[in-house]
Amino acid sequence: PHNIKVTVYDAALNEASIMRNVTVITPNPIITLQPTSLTDSIVVGNNPADDSFTVDNTGAGVLDYTVEIDQPWLSLSGYSGSLGAADPPHQITVYYNCSALPIGQHLATITVHGQGASNTPQTIAVTVNVAPEPLEVDFSADPTSGAAPLVVQFTDLSTLAGASQWHWDFGDGQTSSQRHPQHSYDSQGHFNVRLTVVGSAKTQTAEKIEYIAVANPPKVAFIGGDLDGGELWPPASDVQIMQHLESKGLVVNSYKDVPAERPSAAVIAANHDLVIASSSVTSGDVGGEFRYLSVPFIFWEPSLAINGRESIADTPSTLGSQTQINITNNTHPIMAGISIGNVTVVNSSQTLSYCEGSVASGAQVLATVAGNTNRKVVIAAEPGAQLLDEGTAAGKRAMLYLYDTTWTQTNATGKQIFDNAVTWALGPVDAGFTAAVTAGTAPLTVQFIDQSTGPITLWAWDFGDGGTGKVRQALHAYTKPGTYTVSLTVSGPVGQPDTMERTAYIVVAPHAADLDADGDADPDDMDIFQACSTGPGIPGPADPACTTGQFASADLDNDNDVDQTDFGRFQRCLSGPDVSPGPGCAD
Incomplete structure (x- = not known):
């Protein structure tokens, strides 16, 4: 620091002074x-x-x-x-x-x-x-989805230099060493496919998850006619409905109403899960052909409802300039989520189908014309329901309010009623499964057997050990001892999924040589084995756990000592990283 005084003089030598303290700082590095x-x-x-x-x-x-x-x-x-x-x-x-x-x-x-x-x-x-290293292994498949049995042509697209070996794993337990194999998937599910290629300098593997989808979706037979008496078949409105069904994942086959131009009702019923007849049909061409067949039948040509045909209601007719229907029963699955009373089902005035005569005692009226409860627009009958002809319904039957071009103006509520009807007709999915074996020693391979019912196209397994699967008949290996809860969730193209869970279903015990129960027989188990050794010339074990505690199982042959014979068994069961137990370990 420095003190500085500054003095100023004028011409008369008068002075004025000021003192300042000044500190000089050395700059730091930066x-x-x-x-x-x-x-x-x-x-x-x-x-x-x-x-x-x-x-x-x-x-x-x-x-x-x-x-x-x-x-x-x-x-x-x-x-x-x-x-x-x-x-x-x-x-x-x-x-x-x-x-x-x-x-x-x-x-x-x-x-x-x-x-x-x-x-x-x-x-x-x-x-x-x-x-990751850029993959030089790739492949394609054709087709990648379809019904079982599904024959798939696989094509190797790899660019790996010096490729000489190909190892395919198709995800269903089957393999191939061909370069371009063809494989048939005989069971349903979503399958991972893996290809390993051995090249001159390296080996690479490519895997595509859930690459092949094999399912047998419900089949719908759609019967229609032409609306103008000419060559327009199927009509545009029928085409839209069929496209709507296909968008849900259903398989739709269309048939003309004329008997000479389609299979018989019995043949159609035998090959389909649901039959639908639109109002474009000539009612006499379909008549009561499906009356005694158990296949579910939905229709909106009201003349098919009468006694002598489907026999659920009489006096069929149509009514124009309508936008609403009156919901009278929303406890039936067809009306699930729909409010009681008048609801709008189309965006503009349309013609509706109805019956206003007698209704079968076993049938249920779910909706009527808005403002006229005598005109029934949605009628349903369950299998076994009493019908007008004094017989009983062979299968599910439903008449809907649609007519000719009504679908083209159907709103979300109307489509919900239609989808509900299809879901009800096909039935719910119900999950169920069992296992070929539920207990054993690790590693335990379990074959799970699907027992689910309904229109199922997807199976989702949770094996309880972190493993999952999406094949119908699942094979899973439990590598660690423990008790596992297993669940199966099934779903279909329509309706809600369903889950079955079996608590503490699979019990996996450690194999005999796995003395510390960690899923393998390794040096840690060897330490336990040595500590528990007995026999001629060997002092008894100092650790009481060898005789009364968790390590008492070191006596692998159950002869009350731990000796050379037990060691032989232990050797056969050695496992761990890159070591598999010998074939004699199962005993």
Whole structure:
């Protein structure tokens, strides 16, 4: 610090003075790093090219610095130095040793400390992104979905140099070593497909998850006629309905109403899960052909409802200029989610089908014309229901309010009623399963047997050990001892899914040589075995657990000692990383 006095004189030598205290400070060094971050991307097993950064003193004085790194996969060309304010920056090279890093993002920090620097420490963020090796293995399949049995042609598209071997796993327990195999999927489910190719320098594997979808969706027979008496078949409105059904995942086959131009009702019923007849049909061409067949039958040609045909209601007719229907019963599945009373079902005035005569005692009226309860627009009958002809319904029957082009203006509520009717006709899905074996020693392979019913196209298994599956008949290996709860969820193209859960269903015990019950027989078990050894010339075990506790099972042949015979059995059951138990371990 310094004291400074300033005195000012005028012409008469009068003076005035002021005192000031001044402190002179020596400037500190300032650390400046360029750049402040380093980022590299590599393929697993490789190293990035060398990087570098500079250390500069942009302050005053001398910067004495040291450099630290926090990851072993980094190294530097220098770790300390001195820089005057006028000196050129120091360049330090960054070397990478990343060949052993796993796939993912890896972070490191380079820290520079400066003695006396006003901004010490300063850091550089280092990021290395490790990507998987580019796959040179690929394949295609045709088709990738369909009904069982599904024959699929697989084609190898690999570009791996020197490819000489191909190993296919089709996900259903079957394999192939052909390059372009053909495989038949005889069971339903979603299957993962894996291809391993051996090349001249490396082996690579490609897997496609749930690549092949095999299911037998419900089949719908749609019977229609032409609306203009000419050549328009099927009518545009019928086509829209069929497309709507197909969008739900149903298989739709269309047939003309003329008997000579379609299979018989018996043949149609035998090959379909649901029959639908639109109002475009000529009622006499269909008549009562389906009356005594158990296949569900939905129709909206009201003349098919009469006694002598489907026999659920008489006096059929149509009514134009309608937008609403009156819901009288919403406890039936067809009206699930629909409010009682008048509801709008079309966007503009349309013609509706109805019957206003007698209704079969076993049938249920679900809706009428708005403002006229005598005109019934939705009628349903369950199998066994008493009908007008004094017989009983052979299967589910429903007459809907639609007529000719009504569907083209049907709104969301109307489509919900239609979808509900289809769901009711096909029936719900009901999950069920059993297992060929429910207890055993690890590793335990269990064949699960699907017993579900209904229009199912998807099976989702949870085996309770973290494993899952989407095949109908699942085969699963439990590798660890434990008690496992298993569940199966089934679903179809329409309706709600259903789940069955079996609590504590699979019980897996450790195999005899797995003395510590961790799922293998390894050096840890050997330590236990040695500690529990007895027999001629061997003192008894000091650990009481060998005779009364958890390790008492070291007596593998149950002859009240732990000796050479037990050791032979133990050797057969050795497992662990890259070691499989011998065939004699099952005993």
